Amino acid sequence: MSVLYADIIVDISAGNLDRVFQYKIPEPLKGTADIGTQVMIPFGRSDRMIRGFIVNITTQPDYDVSKIKDIAQVINSDLAMESQLIRLAWQIRKVYGGTMNQALKTVIPVKRQVKAKVSRYYCLTEDQEALEVYCHRLSGDKRYRARLELIRGMKDKDGLSREELLETFHVSASVIKGLVSDGILVETVTRQYRRPSGKLMDTGRAVTLNDAQAAIVRDIWEDQSHDVHLIHGITGSGKTEIYMELIARVLDEGKQAIVLIPEIALSLQTVSRFHSRFGDRVSVMNSRLSDGEKYDQYLRAKQGEVDIVVGPRSALFMPFERLGMIIIDEEHDGAYKSETTPRFHARDVAAWRAKMSGAKLILGSATPSVESYARARAGIYALHTLNVRAKAGSILPQVSVVDLREEFRQNNKKIFSRKLYAYMEEALKRGEQIILFLNRRGYAGFVSCRSCGHVFKCRHCDISLTAHRGGRLKCHYCGYEEPLPKVCPQCGSPYVAAFGMGTQKVEGMIAGEFPQARVLRLDRDSTSRKDSMDDILNRFRRHEADILVGTQMIVKGHDFPDVTVVGILAADLSMFSNDYMAAERTFQLLTQAAGRSGRDEKPGHVVIQTYNPDHYSIRCAAAQDYQEFYRQEMAYRKLLSYPPVVHMLVVLATGTNEHRVGEYITCLAGDTKDFCRQQGFEDMVIIGPADAAVPKGKDVYRKVFYVKNKKYPWMIAAREFMEKHLRASAYGRDVSLQFDMDPMSMY
Ligand code: ADP
Ligand code: ZN
Ligand code: ZN
Secondary structure (H helix, E strand, C coil): CCCCEEEEECCHHHCCCCCCEEEECCHHHCCCCCCCCEEEEEECCCCEEEEEEEEEEECCCCCCHHHCCECCEEECCCCCHHHHHHHHHHHHHHHHCCCHHHHHHHHCCCCCCCCCEEEEEEEECCCHHHHHHHHHHHCCCHHHHHHHHHHHHHCCCCCEEHHHHHHHHCCCHHHHHHHHHCCCEEEEEEEECCCCCCCCCCCCCCCCCCHHHHHHHHHHHHCCCCCEEEEEECCCCCHHHHHHHHHHHHHHCCCEEEEECCHHHCCHHHHHHHHHHHHHHEEECCCCCCHHHHHHHHHHHHCCCCCEEEECHHHHHCCCCCEEEEEEECCCCHHHECCCCCCCEHHHHHHHHHHHHCCEEEEEECCCCHHHHHHHHCCCCEEEEECCCCCCCCCCCEEEEEEHHHHHHCCCCCCCCHHHHHHHHHHHHCCCEEEEECCCCCCCCEEEECCCCCECECCCCCCECEEECCCEEECCCCCCEEECCCCCCCCCCCCEEECCCCHHHHHHHHHHHCCCCCEEEECCCCCCCCCHHHHHHHHHHCCCCCEEEECHHHHCCCCCCCEEEEEECCHHHHHCCCCCCHHHHHHHHHHHHHCCCCCCCCCCEEEEEECCCCCHHHHHHHCCCHHHHHHHHHHHHHHHCCCCCCEEEEEEEEECCHHHHHHHHHHHHHHHHHHHHHHCCCCCEEEEEEEEEEEEECCEEEEEEEEEECCHHHHHHHHHHHHHHHHHCCCCCCCEEEEEECCCCCC
């Protein structure tokens, strides 16, 4: 039998996850000492016994075997939060690749050196005798005058805070310190948690669920045969109310809940709804919290002071000991996929965590990902559908598609089609509100020469530069910028122009067409300041503006009762990203954007302007027909073998020496093919290698190939082979590999 060694972390709370110590697993402990297990180990020269967690098990010792000590004992406490999170990290590493450290840092927040906000409170010792002896000893000595004055002054006081103490007696910190260490002053330290700021809104009373909502709550609650539930409910159908009712039941059972919401949908309005219902038991996470605030939330959860966390992807790792439910709203959203190694998808990791804790996982969306919908149709997830809006009188808007080519033929060169213009004019007359949606950021799109077609590109990244106000061209990938040239460097033509349009430009054009309208703009440029996204949305909700212009940020989960017109200025922009998910993303964006209109009793109009009026993603969005979209999209994925029909693994090789990167990736693709053949992995498809879509970024060359197969374990085995391959090769210094399993975009 082979000898097993365990990598052990000894102090998780210090956040030092890199430092592992290797111990031998003695024969009798084999089988019980596993990943995540708590163990006692002899530590340091004195072999003092300390507690640790096993994070990895291997047959290959990293040190001289004679120097490796034995694990002393296994502590049987599967309940420890750390055990569960370490097991989750292990699973993440197994499926998505990367190192165990990267996986651990994903699930366990690293404690930063943040100053905890504490309040200190002082009173005199109750030991009168000691006090008298002390005063007697010090009296007459000039050096202790301040101490004695303080003691005298404190005699008729119950106690003072540090601030009051310093102010009342004008003493130095060292005087207080001295008295505390002499046991005369008793210090009480209480930790103050930083609370995320933000004024919460009153969102009204709780509603009574309608029959459809109540039936779904009952089905989910009573269903014993599914771990995962998908709620497919149109925008405004009352999914959030269902989540809250389910959470209330979870809390009734003494359990806890995690609610994931994509960051940009995490508006004050959404948070306030949870707060009005559950009060201080709710903790809110978002990336705008300071490190200190984040760590405080983590501690509050660990100490059982909160029962619900609402937040983006990372909230999935809240250390809840009694987790009863995980909810993922807008489950189709790309933000649930991590963009750094390990590139995990929150939906899958949530399913693993839910299973470990015996919790239910609820996914909700108006436009479920084809992946989730396929699983629901296969019976892996339970499917629940809501077809009507929850609010009485609120109906789905009327959607029209306008062909921009036809507008051009009719000599309308404006960004508003005649139809959209007419709706806008009417709405403004009636004092209603308008949202204009543009899937592009910045002042304008990429810049090209109208005569020869030359496109201006970043000299470091080989991607197109974007025009910004002030006549500058910027690279959004690396930040490089240069002035917009007057003539084309290729052919000398002066017709160098920005292509497409940006939110700032649209803002300017509205001013030209509707000078009386008040306009607000919401995009990444206008929201970089903390809280300004909520500011802008609140001002719009209070009707301080008539028109809101924005990027995808405005289409998520916001409720604006006075909006009756939604204009999608150019629906095509999301389809040109050379990406297998482009149609799905376009359909989702259009459907969600359309859902912003007519949320109250007023009828809504949605105008989709496009150069591709016949594309199924646009036709189905206009018809609000998810089923038909799903059917066509799955047919396309089947035809071209894309997820969810197969699993797809991106293998990305990078390095500053283009030749070395190219040489290695060619060799790796060939060897991987051979490996799969030897293993008997059938139908393993390897596509590439080729340059990545961004072939060079920040002077690093990027090359890719894709591996496709239906079987998850084979994909994992292939990836593990590749990880070993690089370690065993002579290319380790020049090339690094990254993996992305079931990517949300092409590379
Ligand atoms: P979704 O999450 O599906 O977009 P919400 O839960 O936000 O839907 O509900 C949309 C609107 O309808 C909200 O203003 C909500 O308060 C209201 N609503 C939801 N359910 C009911 C109900 N049963 N009765 C009355 N109003 C409801
Ligand atoms: Zn030119
Ligand atoms: Zn660049």
